[in-house]
Amino acid sequence: MRSLLFAIITGLVGAALLHIVIILTLPRFTGKDAYSRVLGLYEMDSFFSLTNEPGPTGLANDDPFLRVAVCGFAVTGGPARFIAKGSVPFWSLSIYDADSNEVFSMNDKTSVNGNLDLVMATPIQLVDIRKTPPESLAQSILVEMPEEEGYAVLRALAPTDSFEEPVRNFLSEASCEPFRR
Template structure:
């Protein structure tokens, strides 16, 4: 009988100790949420530069990368934009083995992706705009936008990311030039 009571006490003590420990861990996690939420991609890019400015994301650009890249065979650049100010046009000159593009909302959710196989002639020329802006552009499409890829995004603020494949050392300067010469510009049409 005594051993049963002792075992029940130890079990109750372990359960109470586990609940107190879980409560402490829960409080610590809640207190750390603001610390981690301020380090998202949008915040890091905003500390690096203004809207409509391309920022290299790979370490090859010099210094620590703004956002860590998952694949060392890809170089990347990104720009933040605000569609409330108008449409944004992204262009990059030159030819590289492969490029891909992603449009993210401010929270980091992927809205749209495409690559060089989608683009006319493999050239990067894209316009990101809201559905309302798309209606206005369709009324009178400017001639210089005839070959552009239109990305209708139901967002206000977002991030445009260009990634390019670097197959070997000889391609590093070409891919770097491609990304460094890319542009992200506010458009008024």
């Protein structure tokens, strides 16, 4: 009786673990994970604003008060720089690696002068930048990117219709591009 109970419990625990593994790896096998969807948004190294309706990749902006833009980038050829300026009530930036793990996040309250100026680089690239820092990076935040590829999500708050235009301008003028000395 005891061995039968042990076999049943072992089978149930094994089945539960197998289901958890399948559920967590399914997006990776189907190509429907967030990173694959971001790569399907036309081109890398530029922000792409999401609409309220799901686009061809299935990504959509479903929050009525936030406007969202995403950008895929790679730091293999050099650091990536993110810049955005403008007067919006609130903005936030989240950086994710290719496995959709959050690497870094910040908002207007944690930035320099309320503007976004961030450089993502590999550890070796950061050492090179810190040896001879260019004047253009005097106000930039330097962050280490553990993986070679990732994506950024830039959000801006538009609590009323009067903020709609400044927020859309903020997102459309934001840049996500390779950094060149």
